[in-house]
Amino acid sequence: MNVAEMLSAYPRDLGDVDQATLTRCIEECLRCAQTCTACADACLSEDMVAEMVKCIRTDLDCADICETTARVLSRHTGYDANLTRAIVEACAQACASCADECEQHTKHSHCALCAQACRACERACRELLATLG
């Protein structure tokens, strides 16, 4: 990924954001989004798909919210602290919900990987929120 490079290439002052924390949060959002999209699809192909229905739904929500959060965090022009805080909080919540669900299905390696990605992304969101004041 080019997340850190693009942050360095931004032509104006980034304010007092912690760049390492921001970079990690964007990267975890992107990783979590792709993992959730792939996990929803892998769940769809399980023999016992009826048991995976809630997991598929939470994966889809989490993928959408993580992608949107990565986009918002990749923009620095005209920064709005209230908007940023609200979407990062929603992302932490979506990741927590999806991790809770995937952790019940860790016999499937895609759910085990997805639970890890969700927990890492939830943590990165909470670390970023702590720096936003």
Add this chain to the structure above:
Amino acid sequence: MNVAEMLSAYPRDLGDVDQATLTRCIEECLRCAQTCTACADACLSEDMVAEMVKCIRTDLDCADICETTARVLSRHTGYDANLTRAIVEACAQACASCADECEQHTKHSHCALCAQACRACERACRELLATLG
């Protein structure tokens, strides 16, 4: 749009959600998302684009968050109240931020239309939040 028809076609019980309020919120999210995407592009074509920079950025964020909110609200399987509340709150905040910005540029008819769409969507989100308890 088919929002109400698809809600009626859902094969299971929708719980005690207010279907009219939910339908209106999804419709306003979709309208706001498209209006913000078009407003960002119209701002880009204004002669004084340098004055529209913050407006373009807020439009882009608001479009992304409204689309994601419409998706989450269009799903009913394995409903998660915490996740739903968090994304609808983020959406209300994004719409408020974008309306605040567009209201400063109502000499441009695209910003006037966008401010209205954002306020309507913010209101629909807050009405839905009130029913979520």
Add this chain to the structure above:
Amino acid sequence: MNVAEMLSAYPRDLGDVDQATLTRCIEECLRCAQTCTACADACLSEDMVAEMVKCIRTDLDCADICETTARVLSRHTGYDANLTRAIVEACAQACASCADECEQHTKHSHCALCAQACRACERACRELLATLG
């Protein structure tokens, strides 16, 4: 929706695009995207979810492609005919694939509605392509 109003509010010349055809295509893309998102979720809640697996997958693809197409078509600044044509062709194909699939499940009213939305969007894409030369 505000599609036609936002097209009228665009501050520069729109070139020789047929505005009515463009408006209808954007509207059908948005309607199809929301219908497909809701159909995927309704399929997930069917008792015989195992029979709906391919339908869910095609719905998800079609929703993503229709949303992206609506976004591209809502932008007029720096128009690129090759890019526009390529995404509208992909959208027509995604709608055709999803309609083919949903038409096999019209006993479910959500699939019947979705097949109609997909066919209408496919048609609107092909009509727009015909005007793009």
Add this chain to the structure above:
Amino acid sequence: MNVAEMLSAYPRDLGDVDQATLTRCIEECLRCAQTCTACADACLSEDMVAEMVKCIRTDLDCADICETTARVLSRHTGYDANLTRAIVEACAQACASCADECEQHTKHSHCALCAQACRACERACRELLATLG
């Protein structure tokens, strides 16, 4: 990213797709999408934003199309060759258009990085298309 791990975790046969080529294409789409989102925002903050207007627009389109392509390619259930081919072709075209534009602004390091990401993604799409037959 977890792209290769999630591909290995898929519970069914992946058909005769070349997994290394598919993995690289998904990774390049995700990298290109984030780079384009950040490049559009960096362009917005340039002093000479009026010169960057077409670049911003192409970045936005390319980000949307790359994200959607990464999603479609992350799904394997109910594979549809026509749909996959159409979206990967649209992605190659969007990346080519965006690279052409960013290559005119390589004095800005964000455009130089973005042009590279677009060319790499275009190449990965064409390599995947060659394996799809």
